[in-house]
């Protein structure tokens with residue numbers, strides 16, 4: 001591990017305090033040109049004594065703007081201290097967790113998985129246009145029908161077709177034949193450039209796509225392709241639970257990855273992470289962002305530096321071993337749940353390395369669904385599945401009464 005080391009509370013506090021000292025202080029320096037300041041003092045008490053022990057809240061009050069992508073070189077100098085921590089966070093995730101080369105990736109803390117996925121599709125669309133002279137109707141997205149709806153948003157916003165492969169109902173995999181049918185369908189409609197999306201745990205099922213099957217098949221066709229990994233759900237789980245994962249930067253076919261710290265990392269909302277191998281971000285530089293030092297290659301524009309600090313603090317307070325243990329405790333609880341369901345003959349889907357279980361709706365009643373806050377695969381039609389996500393608060397003690405109840409009521 002190059003960047004990821006467990007830090008004590010004191011060390012975290014000192015690092016963040018030092019970073020804030022390197023940012024501009026609106027109170028002590030005359031800053032006239034920035035449309036920002038510290039948080040409003042009538043509501044947010046900047047001098048509260050507890051702030052010295054609360055690095056995240058203190059960063060919120062200082063209110064740094066992390067506009068732009070700081071791994072690309074020049075950035076707004078006003079917030080250089082906290083931007084440096086964001087850069088370290090990006091390197092930690094890209095290199096220490098996702099096996100990227102040293103300084104081989106760019107990235108930033110996005111508003112969430114939706115933005116990070118749209119950023120990826122935006123980059124590849126522009127790459128195919130600028131580097132290959134593609135026309136818009138020659139580029140498409142291909143993924144499974146279990147892909148997150150943010151990819152439908154991306155297709156809609158970026159004016160691209162989205163071809164979806166059918167998955168098998170019970171094991172949620174895309175068969176090679178189904179994937180080939182989808183690719184051939186796209187080719188027959190004039191597609192020459194494909195943005196392939198591989199899921200590292202889908203939203204509803206926690207299923208993981210077979211990236212080798214996808215890239216073997218795409219390589220055999222007469223087209224250009226790039227692969228984005230959607231790890232919004234699994235990015236902080238799967239690399240720890242599945243040692244043989246191919247969904248990381250050591251795979252030459254993977255160009256970019258989305259993660260979400262506001263899911264399994266329990267960071268505040270607004271902490272998606274977008275990562276791409278070096279060389280891709282330049283396809284979305286907005287040259288017109290002339291007033292921003294270093295320009296802007298992100299979709300979001302202004303964003304809170306406190307979000308990056310929150311994610312960095314959480315990961316550094318666990319350290320790599322602590323995080324590994326945490327994920328394995330969640331895996332243990334998920335195993336426990338699945339063993340009980342199996343013993344009782346209740347039909348469910350679980351990808352072996354995920355902390356998510358989807359139960360077929362015929363085994364559940366409306367009362368159980370409501371009492372235990374299960375989430376359906378659809379709110380508009382009759383659900384086929386309900387999911388359980390084994391998070392920090394979902395202990396075996398919480399799962400046991402659910403299992404008891406499911407048996408007596410069904």
Ligand SMILES: Cc1ncc(COP(=O)(O)O)c(C=O)c1O
Pocket residue numbers: 111112113114115117148150201202203204230231232233260272
């Ligand atoms: C696989 C996947 N991708 C993308 C997203 C979108 O993330 P967000 O809600 O943070 O925008 C989600 C959200 O659940 C997801 O599960």
